[in-house]
Amino acid sequence: MKKLLTATALVALTAPAAFAEAHGGYTFALVPKAMNNPFFDLARDGCYKAQEELEDVTCEYIGPGEHTELEQIQIVQDLITKGVDGIAVAPSNAPAMAKALEDAAEAGIPVMTWDSDLLPEDAELRTTYVGTFNYDIGRHLAELVQARHPDGGTICLQTGGAAAANHNERLLGAREQLAGMELGDPPGEPLTGQGGWTEISGCPLITNDDGNVAVQGMTDILAANPDLTAFLSTGAFTQWFDNAYRNAVEPYQEEMANGDLTIVVADTLPMQIAQTKDGLGNGLVGQRPFEMGYKAMYILKDIAEGNEVEDPIYTGLDVCNNDNIDTCVN
Structure with a gap:
């Protein structure tokens, strides 16, 4: 279903949209749980593929070198301070990340989650989730x-x-x-x-x-x-x-x-x-991590430009066993 933008989200649109207009494009961050993870490498590739297709979008793929919750939070805080145009994050620690994302809302930076979501009580801090059910x-x-x-x-x-x-x-x-x-x-x-x-x-x-x-x-x-x-x-x-x-x-x-x-x-x-x-x-x-990274760039652009987006957005699953292993992955 389409998700109407909340008052917080509407406020968050103004700064990134104005920045993009003044500087000729958007910079959207894709933040994984760790950058030494082959699963997230595929999401990175999807992000860069979207960057090739969207002339006004730059994918900034950045995350902890290893799975470190505090480092991921610090990276998100640095991105907020830097003033990127949007953040797509896969939270390692959902409650702790929610506290960091309160600063993104105050700074007017659109946020979405991918791969891993926030807890239901913190869902208003992001506009949508893209990934697996x-x-x-x-x-x-x-x-x-x-x-x-x-x-x-x-x-x-x-x-x-x-x-x-x-x-x-x-x-x-x-x-x-x-x-x-x-x-x-x-x-x-x-x-x-x-x-x-x-x-x-x-x-x-x-x-x-x-x-x-x-x-x-x-x-x-x-x-x-x-x-x-x-x-x-x-x-x-x-x-x-x-x-x-x-x-x-x-x-x-x-x-x-x-x-x-x-x-x-x-x-x-x-x-x-x-x-x-x-x-x-x-x-x-x-799961389909390439699709998560790819869609995240398009979704953040929609959010930044005031368009409605669905919430959640599921990317599907492939179920394999010993009998269908040659054909199970789409």
């Missing part, structure tokens, strides 16, 4: 697990930042799908037998989007729980480092092939597709 990532990952283990079992969930709204929504989606019931607000409570599923001790694993932490955590859990039924990760960090991931799961390849163990992971990056084709994973639920 994150609850459905968790739900589809859980469906992949249920298809292989209809009678339930034990499971370990792995996630990103504890305060990242997108990962908490994915956890809730996975838990509610497995439990077959509503479990309250994100991330939901750990499962203790609902729907036949029990989360093991030591999980969920918090990675802070660190690939090394993710692989080590999975390695330790698999070694300590030889009868584990399923391992579900809400982010691609589990599989970013191809050699490390392959070394970690190759000892369990037979169990994955015969249905004793299932490993499913969010996203469909190239190395993840290859791993699944090689039988080193059982399912992926992929």
Whole structure:
């Protein structure tokens, strides 16, 4: 549905529009959670593609070198001080980022979120969200697990930042799908037998989007729980480092092939597709980060020029398993 601009948003239009008119173009910032992340590299590429198409738009792609919540907040504060014409941010810590974005509203800078949104109580600080319906990532990952283990079992969930709204929504989606019931607000409570599923001790694993932490955590859990039924990760960090991931799961390849163990992971990056084709994973639920970065530039231009935009704007998902891995990504 179209979203009418709020009074705050209307005030935010005047300064960027006037700046663009005086300086011959807009500068819009695309702020990821981390710049050492192949998922966000694709969003960057989409942002630059939009820049090529929009003669009056410059994409400024800037974020923390590694996943650091405080650094991301500082970068956004610096962008506000600099006076960019619009900010698209993927908040690592939703409540903390909301406080920083109050300054953007006062400075008259349009804001949108992508990949990860603010909490509902802070939604008025941004005009729209573009990205994934994150609850459905968790739900589809859980469906992949249920298809292989209809009678339930034990499971370990792995996630990103504890305060990242997108990962908490994915956890809730996975838990509610497995439990077959509503479990309250994100991330939901750990499962203790609902729907036949029990989360093991030591999980969920918090990675802070660190690939090394993710692989080590999975390695330790698999070694300590030889009868584990399923391992579900809400982010691609589990599989970013191809050699490390392959070394970690190759000892369990037979169990994955015969249905004793299932490993499913969010996203469909190239190395993840290859791993699944090689039988080193059982399912992926992929987002479309290129489209997020690409659309963000067009959306910010619409906001800056006073046009109505939809809220939210979902970019869709690709659901893959061992049978359709060659054709599942659009």
